[in-house]
Amino acid sequence: MSKTPDSLENTLAAAERSAVENTRKALAYMEQYGIRPEGRVQPFLPPETRATTIDVLPYPHKTRQRVSYETAPGEFSALCPFSGLPDYGTVTITYTPGSHFLELKSLKYYLISWRTIGAAQEDITAYLYEDLRRHLPDAEELTVTTKYNVRGGIETVCRCTSDDQR
Numbered sequence: 001m002s003k004t005p006d007s008l009e010n011t012l013a014a015a016e017r018s019a020v021e022n023t024r025k026a027l028a029y030m031e032q033y034g035i036r037p038e039g040r041v042q043p044f045l046p047p048e049t050r051a052t053t054i055d056v057l058p059y060p061h062k063t064r065q066r067v068s069y070e071t072a073p074g075e076f077s078a079l080c081p082f083s084g085l086p087d088y089g090t091v092t093i094t095y096t097p098g099s100h101f102l103e104l105k106s107l108k109y110y111l112i113s114w115r116t117i118g119a120a121q122e123d124i125t126a127y128l129y130e131d132l133r134r135h136l137p138d139a140e141e142l143t144v145t146t147k148y149n150v151r152g153g154i155e156t157v158c159r160c161t162s163d164d165q166r
Contacts, residue, residue, distance in 0.1 A: 019043035019116070026081050026118060035082070042084025044118025047127055051113035054135045056100035064140070067101060068094040076111055076146075079118040087121060089148035089156075091128065098138030121148050121156050129160035 023043045030036070070092040077086045091111060093102075110131070114124065129144040136142060143161040 015045070016043065018049075019045050022046045023084065023118065030082065037082045039083060041082075042079070044079040044081065044084050045116045047117055047119050047123070049113075050117055050127070050131075051110045052131075053106065054110045054131065055103035055106035056135055057103050059097040059099060059101045064096055066094060066096050068092065069102070069104070069107065071111065076114065078114040078121075078124050079116065081118040081120060084118060086115075087148055087151070089121070089146050092145040092147075093128075093132060093143070094145075095132075095136060095142040096140035098136065098140060100136060100138075102132075102135065121146060122158050125158035125160055133162075 020043045022045055023041060026044075026046075027037065027041065071090050073090055074088050076091045077088045079085065080087050093107075117124075119127070125144060125146045128146070129142070132144060133139075133142055139162070141162045143159065143163075145157065145159045148156040
């Protein structure tokens with residue numbers, strides 16, 4: 001069922017209102033700690049609006065293997081919660097399947113869903129890990145690493161691993 005132009009306009013207007021309200025809340029939160037954005041701020045959506053489903057397929061093999069997925073440079077982005085400008089990075093997911101492995105197309109759509117969301121790089125890495133752990137609860141090990149493009153002369157690499165969660 002396709003949306004009519006009016007319902008599409010209403011959906012877009014609601015999303016814009018949500019983004020503006022979320023941005024206001026995020027700025028008020030940062031203000032509590034004396035952090036103020038510089039320049040123009042673009043609205044962004046909260047992490048709760050990300051895709052929540054990643055399809056998995058059965059892994060019936062007794063053979064253990066390590067699976068690794070890495071996005072190409074520029075394929076992963078989210079928005080800086082201070083400016084609303086895009087933060088580009090590379091996401092690497094490494095795991096040893098238990099009973100299931102990730103279906104790649106749905107993983108791609110999940111990662112793309114972050115493009116309109118504003119959150120700190122460290123928070124995004126934790127969300128990615130938590131979401132993947134929920135979809136692969138019996139994976140023997142799981143590591144999510146994000147490596148963001150250099151900003152202000154600083155390279156940021158964040159890593160969550162199942163070894164650190166024990």
